[in-house]
Amino acid sequence: MDLGLDATLLARIQFAFTVTFHIIFPAFTIGLASYIATLEGIWYFRGDDRYHRLARFWTKIFAVSFAMGVVSGLPMSYQFGTNWSRFSVTTGNVIGPLLGYEVMTAFFLEATFLGIMLFGWNRVPRGLHFFSSCMVAFGTLLSAFWILSANSWMQYPTGHEVRDGIMVPVDWIAVIFNPTFPHRFAHMVTAAYITTAIVVLSVGARYWLANRYADESRVMVRMALAMILVLAPLQAFIGDQHGLKTAQYQPAKLAAMEAHWDGTKPAALVLFALPNAKTESNDYEIAIPNLGSFIITHDWNGLFPGLKQFKPADRPPLYMPFFGFRLMVAIGIWFIVLACIGGFLWWRGRLFQNRTYMRAAKYSWPLGFVAVVAGWFTTEVGRQPWIATGLVRTSEGVSPVASGAVGTSLILFFFVYLIVFSAGIVYINRLIHKGPVLQAPEGLDEGTPARPISAATETGRGRG
Amino acid sequence: MGEIAYWLPLVWAALIGIAIVMYVLLDGFDLGIGMLFLSGTSEEERDHMMNAIAPYWDGNETWLVLGGAGLLVAFPLAYGTILPALYIPIFVMLLALVFRGVAFEFRFVSKPHHHWWDRAFALGSTVATFAQGVVLGGFMQGINIQNREFAGSTFDWLTPFSLLCGVGLMAGYILLGSAWVMMKTDGDLARRAQRHAEWALYATLFFVAAVSLWTPLMSDHIAERWFRGEHIVWLWPVPFLTAVTALVTYRGARKGSGLQTFLGGMTLFLLCFLGLGISVFPYLVFPSITLWEAAAVPESQIFSLIGALLFLPLVLGYTAFVYWTFRGKVTEGEGYH
Numbered sequence: 001m002d003l004g005l006d007a008t009l010l011a012r013i014q015f016a017f018t019v020t021f022h023i024i025f026p027a028f029t030i031g032l033a034s035y036i037a038t039l040e041g042i043w044y045f046r047g048d049d050r051y052h053r054l055a056r057f058w059t060k061i062f063a064v065s066f067a068m069g070v071v072s073g074l075p076m077s078y079q080f081g082t083n084w085s086r087f088s089v090t091t092g093n094v095i096g097p098l099l100g101y102e103v104m105t106a107f108f109l110e111a112t113f114l115g116i117m118l119f120g121w122n123r124v125p126r127g128l129h130f131f132s133s134c135m136v137a138f139g140t141l142l143s144a145f146w147i148l149s150a151n152s153w154m155q156y157p158t159g160h161e162v163r164d165g166i167m168v169p170v171d172w173i174a175v176i177f178n179p180t181f182p183h184r185f186a187h188m189v190t191a192a193y194i195t196t197a198i199v200v201l202s203v204g205a206r207y208w209l210a211n212r213y214a215d216e217s218r219v220m221v222r223m224a225l226a227m228i229l230v231l232a233p234l235q236a237f238i239g240d241q242h243g244l245k246t247a248q249y250q251p252a253k254l255a256a257m258e259a260h261w262d263g264t265k266p267a268a269l270v271l272f273a274l275p276n277a278k279t280e281s282n283d284y285e286i287a288i289p290n291l292g293s294f295i296i297t298h299d300w301n302g303l304f305p306g307l308k309q310f311k312p313a314d315r316p317p318l319y320m321p322f323f324g325f326r327l328m329v330a331i332g333i334w335f336i337v338l339a340c341i342g343g344f345l346w347w348r349g350r351l352f353q354n355r356t357y358m359r360a361a362k363y364s365w366p367l368g369f370v371a372v373v374a375g376w377f378t379t380e381v382g383r384q385p386w387i388a389t390g391l392v393r394t395s396e397g398v399s400p401v402a403s404g405a406v407g408t409s410l411i412l413f414f415f416v417y418l419i420v421f422s423a424g425i426v427y428i429n430r431l432i433h434k435g436p437v438l439q440a441p442e443g444l445d446e447g448t449p450a451r452p453i454s455a456a457t458e459t460g461r462g463r464g
Numbered sequence: 465m466g467e468i469a470y471w472l473p474l475v476w477a478a479l480i481g482i483a484i485v486m487y488v489l490l491d492g493f494d495l496g497i498g499m500l501f502l503s504g505t506s507e508e509e510r511d512h513m514m515n516a517i518a519p520y521w522d523g524n525e526t527w528l529v530l531g532g533a534g535l536l537v538a539f540p541l542a543y544g545t546i547l548p549a550l551y552i553p554i555f556v557m558l559l560a561l562v563f564r565g566v567a568f569e570f571r572f573v574s575k576p577h578h579h580w581w582d583r584a585f586a587l588g589s590t591v592a593t594f595a596q597g598v599v600l601g602g603f604m605q606g607i608n609i610q611n612r613e614f615a616g617s618t619f620d621w622l623t624p625f626s627l628l629c630g631v632g633l634m635a636g637y638i639l640l641g642s643a644w645v646m647m648k649t650d651g652d653l654a655r656r657a658q659r660h661a662e663w664a665l666y667a668t669l670f671f672v673a674a675v676s677l678w679t680p681l682m683s684d685h686i687a688e689r690w691f692r693g694e695h696i697v698w699l700w701p702v703p704f705l706t707a708v709t710a711l712v713t714y715r716g717a718r719k720g721s722g723l724q725t726f727l728g729g730m731t732l733f734l735l736c737f738l739g740l741g742i743s744v745f746p747y748l749v750f751p752s753i754t755l756w757e758a759a760a761v762p763e764s765q766i767f768s769l770i771g772a773l774l775f776l777p778l779v780l781g782y783t784a785f786v787y788w789t790f791r792g793k794v795t796e797g798e799g800y801h
Binding site: 060063064066067068070071072073074075077078080081082085086088089092093094095096097099100101102103104105107108109111112113114115116118119120123124163166168169170172399400401402404405409412413416417420423424427430431 | 518519520522523525526528529530532533534535536537538540541543544545546547548551552554555558559561562563565566568569570573574612613614615617618760761763764767768771772775776779782783786789790
């Protein structure tokens with residue numbers, strides 16, 4: 001077996017593993033930062049203490065999640081060099097500045113104001129603290145902006161020219177606002193907000209079912225449900241538009257997502273199948289005729305390219321885009337159902353009497369994360385065999401390093417992330433179990449810099 | 465365009481130099497405190513040490529991301545050759561930083577069962593520092609390049625020199641960390657930090673001297689630069705100033721002035737970094753790829769430079785603001801948990 005290929009495969013697995021682990025945290029913290037800023041804003045302007053307790057509570061969970069996001073993100077910025085050096089050298093002129101802008105505009109903003117957000121409750125006035133939380137939330141969104149711009153450029157590069165095998169930018173606006181970027185950005189940010197809203201809904205339901213923190217529970221359930229009612233249907237629309245862009249710019253990926261082989265006939269909507277590369281057809285197919293064409297082209301007899309129109313060497317792998325996409329859509333539909341039932345119960349005034357609904361909400365918490373990861377697997381595996389579509393193949397982007405080094409680091413990443421991730425889940429669960437209580441003794445108001453030592457020592461780092 | 469193509473890489477080298485210096489100075493002291501962490505004898509002392517850095521560490525570490533991203537932005541060829549060459553130490557550093565970074569949060573959440581995270585914090589800080597020193601050593605001893613690609617093998621970086629640099633950097637960071645503890649705390653903790661600062665200073669000076677003597681013996685280019693080049697009159701103030709700074713730092717540590725020790729330690733680092741830059745200039749991937757050969761096209765460098773000039777002053781501004789917000793000694797029960 002060719003050693004070069006081995007290193008490529010190992011580097012791909014390593015990137016997939018580390019980025020999958022990483023994306024879970026931004027998917028949560030993008031939404032959570034905005035939620036905390038909203039809670040704090042309501043508290044700041046209305047003075048309702050429930051919102052204050054909730055802001056403090058979610059800030060603790062944010063801190064743990066954000067730390068895991070930071071430490072799992074750091075390896076990403078070096079992995080481009082250690083494992084994908086040829087990609088970095090050929091596309092660095094274009095990709096580099098986008099990542100550079102992410103660091104300069106977003107990372108510093110969130111990391112620095114995070115210090116005030118976590119530790120400044122007693123050091124700065126309320127308004128300034130609120131401002132800091134807003135800056136953290138704004139930073140997470142800016143970060144998503146740049147990284148998705150870079151990713152979208154890899155999906156469909158524009159605004160560059162090739163000089164001596166090196167990509168050189170010629171039009172920065174075309175590079176940054178490349179054609180698949182706006183929808184991808186909207187899709188991801190909405191996904192992050194929904195993921196967070198589902199977690200908030202689930203935590204609210206959990207307290208409500210356990211008869212704890214009734215006030216906070218109501219606030220959380222209502223806020224989250226209102227959010228999902230708006231965003232879940234909106235996401236279906238954005239996703240559809242994003243799919244149309246994929247049909248236009250990455251037809252091979254779309255064909256793989258739909259398991260559509262023959263582009264000369266209208267496409268069925270394949271509900272289930274095992275796509276078979278050898279026979280160039282689907283095994284065990286369950287499909288609705290012509291519905292695929294309708295969804296993609298908005299015409300019952302519309303045509304779009306099938307996998308057979310692409311050379312086998314230019315086709316993406318078949319399973320992950322197909323199943324990843326279906327899993328994501330299924331979860332999206334579940335969220336719409338959950339939102340509609342919840343909205344109906346709320347309208348009838350029976351939301352807080354329905355234990356079955358609350359139980360369904362409680363156990364839905366992981367689904368947003370699953371959908372985000374499934375969606376990313378769909379789009380990233382669907383981009384293969386290219387690392388930058390049409391320009392650089394994945395096998396041409398890898399570093400000239402020994403496969404042993406890549407394999408060993410992969411195994412170590414796996415174990416370290418396993419430990420850190422498991423511990424993180426346990427601790428977040430512990431924080432949720434403890435609930436939104438402020439442990440400072442009664443009458444000890446915010447904004448008092450010096451507090452009795454007893455309040456602090458009993459809880460270690462102290463509470464404000 | 466010729467003028468610009470000459471100056472841009474120099475400007476970018478200076479900017480990345482600033483990012484690395486910022487990183488070394490800022491994360492240096494919090495890694496140093498991490499290495500000293502287990503010397504805190506009680507839970508309260510360790511809480512204090514951690515609270516002295518908790519509001520800043522995330523911002524500090526972002527300079528490391530900027531260093532990496534900056535290299536990709538401005539010198540993709542250097543990024544694509546240095547990182548594969550130093551694959552293992554960089555990877556070890558990243559893993560160690562993972563443990564250390566989460567320990568900040570996990571330690572407080574896991575109380576009273578936080579002892580493992582105490583150890584993870586100390587060990588992560590130690591290993592990350594050592595690995596950074598090895599990266600520095602691996603960079604200075606030269607990287608095997610052919611056809612604009614790394615052409616060496618997996619363990620090229622592993623030499624007595626790079627290991628020496630690893631231990632040396634540990635001493636330097638401990639110096640900065642203990643000086644920070646002296647500034648931010650009182651009592652026993654501060655007194656112990658004073659002793660740590662003193663011996664860390666001796667060790668740092670030993671390693672600085674060792675590296676300074678070793679590099680010219682190892683590389684003709686470096687020997688030429690310091691001993692035979694035409695500009696040596698301009699260069700020799702650097703070691704002279706280093707000696708003066710060492711004396712000032714020593715006085716600071718002796719009389720227990722945290723500020724003087726800290727500023728002295730920082731100046732030592734700056735001078736060493738300047739010496740390093742003088743040694744390897746004009747190479748970015750020593751000793752074969754120059755700044756200009758590694759540079760991104762001017763279109764990219766200009767675009768990113770606009771961002772750097774707009775945003776880095778802003779970053780420095782709000783970083784300073786956060787440090788100012790948390791100025792003064794750490795008090796009991798500072799924090800949010």
